[in-house]
Amino acid sequence: MARPDVVRLLETETISEALSRLRCEQIGERIVYFYVTDASGRLAGVVPTRRLILSDPSTPVGEVMIHPAVEPCYDWEGAGNRMAQKPHLEFSPVDMGSGWETPPGYKEGFQQKILASDLDEKAKRGSRSRLLRIGPGVYSEKPFVHDHWEEVYLVEGDLIVGNDERGHGGTQFHAPTYACRPPGVHHGPFKSEKGCVLFEIHYYRNDE
Numbered sequence: 449m450a451r452p453d454v455v456r457l458l459e460t461e462t463i464s465e466a467l468s469r470l471r472c473e474q475i476g477e478r479i480v481y482f483y484v485t486d487a488s489g490r491l492a493g494v495v496p497t498r499r500l501i502l503s504d505p506s507t508p509v510g511e512v513m514i515h516p517a518v519e520p521c522y523d524w525e526g527a528g529n530r531m532a533q534k535p536h537l538e539f540s541p542v543d544m545g546s547g548w549e550t551p552p553g554y555k556e557g558f559q560q561k562i563l564a565s566d567l568d569e570k571a572k573r574g575s576r577s578r579l580l581r582i583g584p585g586v587y588s589e590k591p592f593v594h595d596h597w598e599e600v601y602l603v604e605g606d607l608i609v610g611n612d613e614r615g616h617g618g619t620q621f622h623a624p625t626y627a628c629r630p631p632g633v634h635h636g637p638f639k640s641e642k643g644c645v646l647f648e649i650h651y652y653r654n655d656e
């Protein structure tokens with residue numbers, strides 16, 4: 449079984465102290481969130497990796513921690529057992545100006561911003577919600593295929609489906625439009641003429 453990439457921070461330590469401590473510990477390769485506990489070991493919240501790295505090192509972890517955990521009475525052992533769950537996120541402004549990255553296997557100009565994820569593509573479980581944006585004139589050259597379900601909602605802009613390897617042809621859709629794909633379905637290539645933003649949910653169904 450894969451080692452769970454769970455890393456605990458203390459609410460009362462500073463980011464600088466936390467990072468110094470983490471350098472001495474063996475941590476996993478895939479960390480999305482750091483779990484924060486209070487002095488008694490109770491789960492108090494989470495800190496996204498990006499926020500941990502970019503915040504002032506003298507800031508206490510408790511100040512950059514976001515979104516109280518779903519079950520604040522959970523102790524650390526319980527949190528470890530349930531680390532695969534997404535955090536509880538309430539409405540807050542989505543920063544559209546940062547947090548974007550080109551997903552593995554995509555061309556530059558395709559960028560995702562992950563909103564919440566416990567998707568485990570090796571273990572074939574969990575789900576991921578993300579925004580995907582395609583820059584103006586950007587296109588993929590090959591169809592996509594994956595083994596999880598996918599639902600896609602075009603939030604804004606235009607999306608061309610089925611263009612060729614040079615970005616020609618295909619069928620253009622404008623927001624709002626929606627797709628729901630079972631695993632194994634080839635889809636695309638995709639292009640956007642003027643740019644677009646998609647909201648996507650990827651998930652495995654354990655009853656299949």
Ligand SMILES: [Fe+2]
Pocket residue numbers: 592593594598635
């Ligand atoms: Fe897809």
